[in-house]
Amino acid sequence: MELKKIANLLELPIDKVQKQLDMLIDNPEPIHNGMSTFPPHFLIEYKEGDTRHNYTYTDFLYENVDLCMGRLDAPSDIICNLTLRCVTSCIYCYADRKNNMDKQMPIELIEKILDEAKEIGVVHFKLMGGEVLLYKGWERIVEKMVGYGYQPDISTKYPMTEEQLNNWKKMRATKSPIQISLDTLIKEHLYEILRVKDPYYDAIINTFNLMEKLEINYVVHTVISNRNDLVEDIKSLYNFFKGKKHLLNWMFDPAKCSMYNGLEYKAYKTNRTALENINKYIDQINQEKSFDFTLKKPQLMLDFNLVPKEERIRKFPNRRMCSGNLNAMYILPDGQVTICEELYWHPRFLLGDLKKQTIMEVWNSQKAKDLFYLQQNTIQKSSPCATCEDFAECRKYKHICWRETILAYGKDKWDYPDILCPKAPLINKDIVI
Ligand code: SF4
Numbered sequence: 087m088e089l090k091k092i093a094n095l096l097e098l099p100i101d102k103v104q105k106q107l108d109m110l111i112d113n114p115e116p117i118h119n120g121m122s123t124f125p126p127h128f129l130i131e132y133k134e135g136d137t138r139h140n141y142t143y144t145d146f147l148y149e150n151v152d153l154c155m156g157r158l159d160a161p162s163d164i165i166c167n168l169t170l171r172c173v174t175s176c177i178y179c180y181a182d183r184k185n186n187m188d189k190q191m192p193i194e195l196i197e198k199i200l201d202e203a204k205e206i207g208v209v210h211f212k213l214m215g216g217e218v219l220l221y222k223g224w225e226r227i228v229e230k231m232v233g234y235g236y237q238p239d240i241s242t243k244y245p246m247t248e249e250q251l252n253n254w255k256k257m258r259a260t261k262s263p264i265q266i267s268l269d270t271l272i273k274e275h276l277y278e279i280l281r282v283k284d285p286y287y288d289a290i291i292n293t294f295n296l297m298e299k300l301e302i303n304y305v306v307h308t309v310i311s312n313r314n315d316l317v318e319d320i321k322s323l324y325n326f327f328k329g330k331k332h333l334l335n336w337m338f339d340p341a342k343c344s345m346y347n348g349l350e351y352k353a354y355k356t357n358r359t360a361l362e363n364i365n366k367y368i369d370q371i372n373q374e375k376s377f378d379f380t381l382k383k384p385q386l387m388l389d390f391n392l393v394p395k396e397e398r399i400r401k402f403p404n405r406r407m408c409s410g411n412l413n414a415m416y417i418l419p420d421g422q423v424t425i426c427e428e429l430y431w432h433p434r435f436l437l438g439d440l441k442k443q444t445i446m447e448v449w450n451s452q453k454a455k456d457l458f459y460l461q462q463n464t465i466q467k468s469s470p471c472a473t474c475e476d477f478a479e480c481r482k483y484k485h486i487c488w489r490e491t492i493l494a495y496g497k498d499k500w501d502y503p504d505i506l507c508p509k510a511p512l513i514n515k516d517i518v519i
């Protein structure tokens with residue numbers, strides 16, 4: 087009866103609600119699901135004789151709790167990049183790979199980092215590359231992570247073999263779905279995007295078929311560039327994924343402008359008309375209800391120079407919060423720490439080095455605090471932030487997207503405004519986000 091009410095309220099099938107609830111009843115370990123984390127024993131099955139508490143909201147009223155947001159005392163989220171090596175060389179790659187391909191995290195270092203992460207209570211610890219599966223010893227790391235209650239949550243383009251998938255499953259690293267990127271199943275388009283050769287196409291198809299056979303859940307990420315922005319490209323994927331049982335989600339994003347790949351954005355970016363056509367096709371797929379989930383359409387790209395001031399004034403205070411250095415840290419393959427993956431080795435954001443320091447030493451270092459509590463008198467004079475009367479409020483905890491600021495204005499202008507800020511200067515290059 088209650089199940090039916092929940093299903094009606096959420097407009098979901100009853101069996102899906104049942105499946106979600108079953109996971110949360112007497113769960114022995116925390117469950118991480120997207121942005122949400124559920125603690126162990128989230129719901130407890132009632133047994134005859136158990137005491138029933140009837141809570142009301144007044145039981146949870148407190149007078150002296152400070153609910154202002156602030157920087158955490160220790161990071162809750164860590165992403166660790168093991169290697170920048172890949173099996174593909176995607177035209178839209180945003181990684182700073184040049185001169186960094188040989189940097190590999192020593193296995194003893196990642197083990198030491200994991201030990202400390204567990205000890206200080208890091209909630210999410212994810213692995214990243216490059217290609218995690220090209221890191222020699224990934225099995226040892228994944229096993230240790232799972233033992234500590236972390237799911238590696240990798241994103242890969244590596245065509246995994248049956249043995250590797252079985253390993254992954256045996257290690258219980260498949261509680262979170264594996265994310266695989268696949269941009270099209272028109273072979274020539276795929277090869278042009280990834281710059282790969284035979285037998286990649288057959289091998290990656292085989293990986294999906296194996297995941298179905300081995301009952302491993304996965305999600306797919308499709309990046310749209312000018313090489314796969316025809317409806318035919320999306321159709322080629324739809325025809326393949328339709329009816330797949332272990333596909334949990336399929337996400338789309340337009341290829342972003344890269345700071346590092348050496349190509350001009352116009353060499354690979356898609357356009358608004360192409361995205362609108364794809365979006366109409368995605369609407370059609372959603373109407374057919376071929377999947378248990380609703381496909382989210384890729385966002386139409388936006389030229390920030392054209393956003394009217396009134397819209398900026400309205401939207402800027404509601405911008406998303408930057409998690410870097412607030413609760414999250416990013417570890418580079420050489421052990422150096424930065425605040426966000428796409429800043430890589432930008433010197434202003436390097437907070438320390440885990441080859442010589444502990445996580446807590448880096449998190450509590452003067453450099454990390456100086457960056458978080460940035461002083462207005464240290465901002466370069468040409469930046470509107472240097473004289474902005476809203477500086478204190480703006481930089482209190484929400485901060486700005488440093489990545490986008492650097493992308494728009496250049497590496498040396500890292501202390502310029504967020505690109506959505508009403509005071510942001512015009513952007514003189516083609517970035518379109
Ligand atoms: S980003 Fe905008 S609001 Fe924030 S300090 Fe800079 S100029 Fe002021």
Ligand code: SF4
Nearest residue numbers: 408410426487488489
């Ligand atoms: S710099 Fe931008 S992309 Fe990076 S964590 Fe902050 S908001 Fe996210």
